[in-house]
Amino acid sequence: MKLINKVAIILIVIFVSGIFIFAASNSKENKDITNEIGYILPMKLDFAAEETPMKISDVKERMDRELLINVNLHSSTILAIKRANRAFPVIEPILKKNGIPDDFKYLAVIESGLVNAVSSAGARGIWQFMPETARELGMEVNENVDQRYDLEKSTQAACTYLLKAKAKFGTWTLAAASYNGGMGGVNKQISIQKVSNYYDLLLTEETARYVFRILALKGIMQNPQKYGFAIASEDLYESLPTQKIIIDSSITDLADFANSQGINYKILKIHNPWLRETRLLNNTSNKYQIEIPLSGY
Incomplete structure (x- = not known):
């Protein structure tokens, strides 16, 4: 009898444990995942209030990659957080005035690190405009004056572009992707592949990574301590009056x-x-x- 009781107890323990394991695995897809090196992969994300479908395996892996990279790019990520304290107060009201979602300020972060960068192709400024595009959007660009380096004017030009892209593609996510891949390039792939969702499109590597890079920086910069970046307020770069x-x-x-x-x-x-x-x-x-x-x- 004692043996039977012991067996019964073991079976009950196994059964109860199985219930807990099943329940945990059943809800896993809705919970954030902390990986082996401690950073958190959120399972519920959105860009400009448009849901990121983290249940799709390649979407989850692409997000994991960009978050992992940026969590470990310590110096550049810390500098972006510090510079944002100075740049975002200029960018945010211009986005708001134009009806552009606030998430697009993180697009400027991945474009330039919030400095007046110069690309090998000739793009310049925090929003990284090519000279021809800048002129088309109303900026003065010559040897004497280059308004791509003017944060207020270049942010307004970015808003003008993004509003056109949103009107063309219907979603802010595709508008963001087109900032990297061009409206023509993105539209061509939509026509070829017969899908109209960024997360369903097969794009060039840079454009395929683009929105995920924005999401990664958004997550880190909104919750820096959660990802191991403890920066005191006095260490942030200040705006001078x-x-x-x-x-x-x-x-x-x-x-x-x-x-x-x-x-x-x-x-x-x-x-x-x-x-x-x-x-x-x-x-x-x-x-x-x-x-x-x-x-x-």
């Missing part, structure tokens, strides 16, 4: 102009990187806004 001076004539020497404003040439160029030479030629009386930091730094 500035005043804007309207200039509608040429400036023959920017160093002299800077000195007249109580700053030096370096500080003038840091706050106005769109000024590309040592002078400002303005023969057509265009109105330019030059930012002067109030603190002098």
Whole structure:
């Protein structure tokens, strides 16, 4: 009898354990997954309020890849978090004014790391516009003035592009993908493959990774401590208060102009990187806004 009782107890334990294991596995797809090195793979994600279908195996793996990479790119991810404290307050209200979802500020992060980068192909600025595209979107681009380096104007140009892309493709996710792959390139693949969802399309590697990179940076930058990035508020890069001076004539020497404003040439160029030479030629009386930091730094 004792043996029978022991067997019965063992069977009950196995049965109960099986129930728990089944319940855990049944709900696994809805729970975040912590992997062997400690970072968390969320199983419920969205870009611009459009759901990311994490139940699809290749989608889950692609998300895992980008999150894993960016969690371990310590220096560049930390710098992005620090720079965002300065750049996002400029970008966010422009996105909002244009009806662009706030998530698109992370597109700027993956494009440039929130610095005025220069690509090998010739794209420049935080939003990485090619010169022809920048001109088409209303920016001035020449040897003297390059408004791709003006964060306010380039953010507005990005909004103009994204609104056109959203109208064409119908989703913000495809609009984001087209920022990398081009409207023509994405539209061609939609026609060939006969699907209209980003997550169903087979695209070039860079465009296929693009939205996942945005999602990875979004997750990390919204919850940096969750992913091991503990950055004190005093270590974030700050925005200095500035005043804007309207200039509608040429400036023959920017160093002299800077000195007249109580700053030096370096500080003038840091706050106005769109000024590309040592002078400002303005023969057509265009109105330019030059930012002067109030603190002098």
